Amino acid sequence: MNKILLLISFALFFSINAKSQCTPSFQGSGAGIEPDSATNLPHAIEGLPYDASVQFKAPLDTTASVGGFPVNITIEDITITSVTGLSSIPNISPFTYVPNPATGVFLGGGLGCIQITGTPAIGSAGTYPITVSLDVHFHIIGTTQQLTQPQTVSFYKIVVDSNTAAPSISKGKFDVAQNFPNPFSTKTSLSFNLPVASQVNFKVYDLVGNVMEEKVIDGKSGVNTFIFDGSDLDEGIYFYSLESNNAILTKRLIIERK
Secondary structure: OOOOOHHHOOEEEEEEOOOOOOOOOOOOOOOOOOOOOOOOOOOEEOOOOEEEEEEEEOOOEEEEEEOOEEEEEEEEEEEEEEEEOHHHOOEEEEEEEEEEOOOOEEEOOOEEEEEEEEEEOOOOOEEEEEEEEEEEEEEEOOOOOOEEEEEEEEEEEEEEEOOOOOOOOOOOOOEEOOOEOOOEOOEEEEEEEEOOOEEEEEEEEOOOOOEEEEEEEEEOOEEEEEEEEOOOOOOEEEEEEEEEOOEEEEEEEEEOOO
16 A cells, blocks of 8 residues: 555644643644644754654544555554654753653544653754654545554754854864853753763862762763763862873863852
8 A cells, every 4th residue: 555645644743842741732724744844843952951842633534545546544543653863863861752642642633742852962063864653553434444554754853053152172182171051050061072982080179179079981982971960069169170091181160059
């Protein structure tokens, strides 16, 4: 059976929101995709939390082509089998998707939504294609046999824009960017670049040289980003260092709580 004409019958709406869980709220009145491939997903910004919701209304009755002839079908449900491409975005917190209903099974004619969240790393500016894989379960009108048609929506992408407020980092040598944000209250993002993969020793010192925090990081070649949690430290000025292959770079961080 040829592909169901899902791309003209599965309505999607992407919008930035600040909610922790999406609520189905599609308001369209017909089949279609919003936005189209030209408009695409909202952009993300390096170092800032990303939160986009996918709002949709699954079609109920539509048409498929069988042997070159149109056939009326009823869609029983559309099931999300995977969303790929999110893990390829360098991140401070991983990009994930959460459907509502949580099963990822959307009944024909019903409403649903998917939430995509994550925080792109400093130095991650670029374009990342996203592919949504679906199984469409349906039957030809006048029959009861359930049929399944795999379907993909592959023209969407997340564009990560550079954060001009974030510190820069050299990608041609061992380099450490200033933590961001700085000052901070509890957590801050730290990035470093390695010309080759190696272990990196990370230490935080107080003003008299006492080691307050330390750990060993298995760094990969390229830009590495991690979150430092300073919630156990008092307010004040500290120094942090990263050591790789006998090279040590030191920066200053400030903890402020109001």
